[in-house]
Amino acid sequence: MEMMTRYLPILDWGRRYRADQLGDDLLAALIVTIMLIPQSLAYALLAGLPAEVGLYASILPLLAYGLFGTSRALAVGPVAVVSLMTAAAIGNLGPLDMETKIVAAMSLALISGVMLTLMGVIRLGFLANFLSHPVISGFITASGLIIAASQVKHILGVDASGHNLLVVLFALSQHLGDANVITMILGVSATIFLFWNRQHSSPLLQKLGMGAKLADVFTKAGPVAAVAATTLAVYLLNLHGQGVAIVGQVPQGIPALQLAVPPGGMLVQLMLPAFLISVVGFVESVSVAQTLAAKKREQIKPDQELIALGASNIFSSVGGGYPVTGGFARSVVNFDAGAATPAAGMFTAIGIAMATLFLTPLLYFLPKATLAATIIVAVLSLVDFKSLGRAWRYSKADFAAQAGTIILTLMVGVEAGIIAGVLIGIFLVLYRMSAPHAAVVGLVPGTQHYRNILRHHVITSPHIWSLRIDENLVFANARRLEELVLGAVADHQQITDVVLMCPAVSFIDFSALEALEELNHRLEDAGVRLHLSEVKGPVMDQLQRSDFLHGLTGDIFLSHHEAMLALDPERFGKES
Numbered sequence: 256m257e258m259m260t261r262y263l264p265i266l267d268w269g270r271r272y273r274a275d276q277l278g279d280d281l282l283a284a285l286i287v288t289i290m291l292i293p294q295s296l297a298y299a300l301l302a303g304l305p306a307e308v309g310l311y312a313s314i315l316p317l318l319a320y321g322l323f324g325t326s327r328a329l330a331v332g333p334v335a336v337v338s339l340m341t342a343a344a345i346g347n348l349g350p351l352d353m354e355t356k357i358v359a360a361m362s363l364a365l366i367s368g369v370m371l372t373l374m375g376v377i378r379l380g381f382l383a384n385f386l387s388h389p390v391i392s393g394f395i396t397a398s399g400l401i402i403a404a405s406q407v408k409h410i411l412g413v414d415a416s417g418h419n420l421l422v423v424l425f426a427l428s429q430h431l432g433d434a435n436v437i438t439m440i441l442g443v444s445a446t447i448f449l450f451w452n453r454q455h456s457s458p459l460l461q462k463l464g465m466g467a468k469l470a471d472v473f474t475k476a477g478p479v480a481a482v483a484a485t486t487l488a489v490y491l492l493n494l495h496g497q498g499v500a501i502v503g504q505v506p507q508g509i510p511a512l513q514l515a516v517p518p519g520g521m522l523v524q525l526m527l528p529a530f531l532i533s534v535v536g537f538v539e540s541v542s543v544a545q546t547l548a549a550k551k552r553e554q555i556k557p558d559q560e561l562i563a564l565g566a567s568n569i570f571s572s573v574g575g576g577y578p579v580t581g582g583f584a585r586s587v588v589n590f591d592a593g594a595a596t597p598a599a600g601m602f603t604a605i606g607i608a609m610a611t612l613f614l615t616p617l618l619y620f621l622p623k624a625t626l627a628a629t630i631i632v633a634v635l636s637l638v639d640f641k642s643l644g645r646a647w648r649y650s651k652a653d654f655a656a657q658a659g660t661i662i663l664t665l666m667v668g669v670e671a672g673i674i675a676g677v678l679i680g681i682f683l684v685l686y687r688m689s690a691p692h693a694a695v696v697g698l699v700p701g702t703q704h705y706r707n708i709l710r711h712h713v714i715t716s717p718h719i720w721s722l723r724i725d726e727n728l729v730f731a732n733a734r735r736l737e738e739l740v741l742g743a744v745a746d747h748q749q750i751t752d753v754v755l756m757c758p759a760v761s762f763i764d765f766s767a768l769e770a771l772e773e774l775n776h777r778l779e780d781a782g783v784r785l786h787l788s789e790v791k792g793p794v795m796d797q798l799q800r801s802d803f804l805h806g807l808t809g810d811i812f813l814s815h816h817e818a819m820l821a822l823d824p825e826r827f828g829k830e831s
Contacts, residue, residue, distance in 0.1 A: 264559065265322050268596050276595040283592035283599040286472055287330055288606030290588055293478040294633070295607070296502065296618070297626035298333035300409075301402060302341040302577055304360055305353065306618070306626070307505045309333050310611045312364075312576025314509065316567035317604035321597040323563035325555045326544035326581075328590035330600055331567045334582040335634045336398045336669075337536050339405075341577050343418045343669050344528035348521060359525065360577035361515035366522075366529035367578050368568030371537065375561030380537075389657035390676035391538055392642045397664035397672060399637040402630060409627030410446070412438030412500060420665040435498045441488070442624030445481045449632040452477035475588055478629050482621060490620040500623045505615040509608060510575040531673050532578050533564075540564055540581030547590045584633060652683050691726030693739060696756060696815075698827060703816040705756065716823040717749050721815065723756040728763045733770035740774055744783055751783060752822050756815045758789040763797055772803055784809040788818045 291313055299309030313332040320331045345351065345359050374380065397420075404423045408415040412435030415426035456477060460470035488494065495501045517525065537560070544555045564580060571579050589599060643661075646654040656679045664672025696705040697713030705721065706713060715721075720743050726732060744750050763771070775785045786809035790798070795811075798804055804811070812818035819827040 263322060264325050265597070268327075272596065272598070276598075279593040279595040280599040280602055283589050283594035284602030284606055286475055286592040287585055287589050287599070287603045288610070289476050289479055290585060291330075291332060291603065291607060292610055292614075293482045293626065293629050294585070295333055296621070297629045297633075298335060298338040299577075300623065300626055301335065301406070301630055302333070302338040302360065303345055304341075304357060304577060305505075306502050306621075307611070307615065308357065308360065308575065308577060310607055310615075311510060311574050312571045312579050313607045314576075314604045314611070315570035315574035316576065316579045317600040317607070319566040319570040320563050321601035321604075323559070323566045324597050324600075325559050325563070326548060326586075327551070327553065327596055328547040328586055328594050328599075329540065329544045329581040329597075330585040330589045330603065331540070331564070331579050331581050332585065333577070334536075334539070334580055335402050335630065335637070336395060336539065337532055337578050337580050339398055339402050340528065340532050340535065340669050344525060344532070346418055347528070347670075348524055357575075358515050358517060359521060361513075361572045361575065362517040362521065363525050363529050363532065364568045364576060364578045365515055365572035366525055367533045367536070368565045368570075368572060370530060370533045370565070371561050371568060372565030374533070374537075375558050375563075375565060378558045380541075380557040380561055387653070387656065387676075387680045389642070389646055389653045390660050390673075390680050391535075391542075392639060393657035393660035394535070394664055394669075394673055394676055395539075396638050396640065396642075397661045398669055399634040400665065401669070402634045403638075406627035406630050409500065409623045410439060410442030410631075411435070412442075412498060412624065419668045437494055437497050438499050438622070438624050441485050441494070441499065441622050442628055445485055445625045445628035446631055448481055449477060449628055452480075453632065471591065481625055481628065485625040486618070486621045489622050494622070495620060502618050502621040502623060502626075505618045507612065507615045509611055512573045513575070515572055528670060529578075531670060535673060536578065536580030537561060537564060539583070543581050543583050543586045547586060550590070584636075652687075656680055656683060685731055688726060688729060689731040690735060691724065691732045693725060693736075694723045695743075696721045696723045698816070698819065703814075705815050705819075714826065716819070716826055717747075718751045719754060719819070719822050720744070720747065720750050720752070721754045721756060721819075723758070725759045727761055728767035728771070730764055730766035733767040736767075737770055737774050737777075741777060744778065744781055752786060752809065753778060753783055754786040754788055754809075754812075754815065754818050754822070756788050757791070757794065760794055761791060763794055768798075768801055768803060772806065775803070775807060779808050786810050786812065786818055786822075788812040788815040 295309035295313045296306040297309070299306050316331050320329065341360055341363060344363055345356050348359060351359065401420050401423065404420055405416070407427055413430035413433045415423065415430050417423040417426050452474060456474040457470045460473055461467055489499055489501060541557055541560055544560060548555050567579055571577065643654065643657060646657050656676065659679050660672055660676035663675045694707040697708045697715035699706055699711055699713055705723070708715060722740065724736070728736065740753055744753065778785050785807060790811055812821065
């Protein structure tokens with residue numbers, strides 16, 4: 256039973272489900288459903304797919320996450336960044352008819368789902384750690400700019416596409432003369448209204464006497480109001496006959512379950528994009544889930560979240576959708592609306608399904624410019640240039656990773672940007688490991704603390720050289736350690752003992768072990784003993800499984816002060 260509960264968390268929280276939680280979940284589901292309908296339609300168009308595909312991707316994935324997820328507030332579905340990555344992946348396949356694009360999108364969701372599920376089963380959630388926060392922040396900022404720029408074509412009513420900012424801007428500049436004035440009026444008006452609604456609607460409604468919670472509900476329903484108003488305007492004024500692009504016929508009903516089987520060549524081409532979508536989606540989803548869980552002093556299980564997201568994407572694929580993940584905006588809305596359990600997402604799925612069954616005819620006259628305005632307002636909130644300034648002040652290396660990711664994403668595309676970000680992140684880790692911080696230390700008078708001789712007034716011994724190592728010892732920095740120690744011994748002929756202070760060393764790999772053995776031999780030849788102090792238990796266990804300790808010319812001390820007392824009791828004993 257415990258194993259079943261682990262992989263199906265619904266068996267745990269479902270047994271304790273209460274009537275008061277049902278009321279909270281139903282209210283949250285109502286609010287999120289109202290928000291998701293225009294958002295799902297818009298993100299599907301961003302992905303280069305028919306609008307109804309966004310609705311399909313908001314039904315079964317929510318049910319799947321309710322079964323397998325561990326977050327009480329996370330709401331999965333189409334999101335801006337993943338939609339853009341989907342559009343880029345499908346675009347790289349070459350010119351395709353719409354039916355083939357849909358098959359490709361479903362296949363992308365299936366492959367991504369299988370990858371995520373396997374990663375969860377074999378507990379590979381740690382792979383997401385290779386995407387550092389500066390890289391993710393830079394990627395999301397750049398993607399937000401690309402998405403916003405790509406939607407300007409719908410605001411203008413022109414045909415201009417591209418998967419990086421330079422191509423999009425160039426295409427827009429070529430078609431400015433073809434802009435449809437009526438479409439521009441609709442699109443710009445909707446954009447202004449949505450920005451105003453986000454900033455001012457709730458405070459205004461509260462001033463008029465409405466409760467804070469109800470005012471928030473009306474604010475979140477702002478996109479629905481924009482959709483209703485512009486759709487009605489197009490219908491009554493016959494604007495679609497004047498060149499205003501509309502969504503058109505949206506199939507009524509839910510598609511039959513089907514398994515997308517792409518041709519072999521397409522399958523191979525989709526593997527890398529699916530992996531990138533999986534990793535980016537997982538990082539975004541887990542970040543949101545952990546943030547919301549912390550507010551209620553709850554915990555999520557990252558490896559189970561992988562399985563839940565994998566199942567959500569598989570369900571999305573068989574239900575006619577495309578890749579999904581946990582969205583920040585909808586999850587925050589779900590949380591603020593009072594979602595008590597994952598059942599809120601399942602109720603939302605039912606709400607979206609009902610809308611798909613009965614409300615789609617009302618979307619015929621919905622202008623694409625309004626959906627574009629919805630996307631622009633949503634994604635510009637993701638753009639964060641302030642983090643560049645913070646990164647610059649704190650770490651030039653992290654700034655380089657963030658800036659590099661932004662530039663490459665904007666100039667080349669989303670896949671190149673995220674791959675470059677990962678590679679830059681890995682390079683920085685290896686670089687920092689290859690040049691670890693190490694400090695020559697001495698005794699702070701009147702204490703038993705040893706600190707950097709360059710930062711503090713300390714007591715040292717002329718024949719003892721104490722080096723504190725502030726990094727794990729691995730192949731990348733083993734030679735650097737040798738150079739430091741042997742250089743110091745060569746420069747100070749009076750040294751008889753070298754003590755490596757190791758409180759920050761949690762791991763020594765085989766290359767570093769061999770380097771330590773070689774260092775011990777070379778110091779022995781020079782008449783210098785090698786000692787270790789403050790070695791952690793797991794590291795000591797490693798060393799005991801080797802021959803290093805048998806050949807060590809010196810000793811291993813529990814504390815560095817103990818080492819100093821043993822090697823120079825006259826000098827350091829006076830200070831104790």
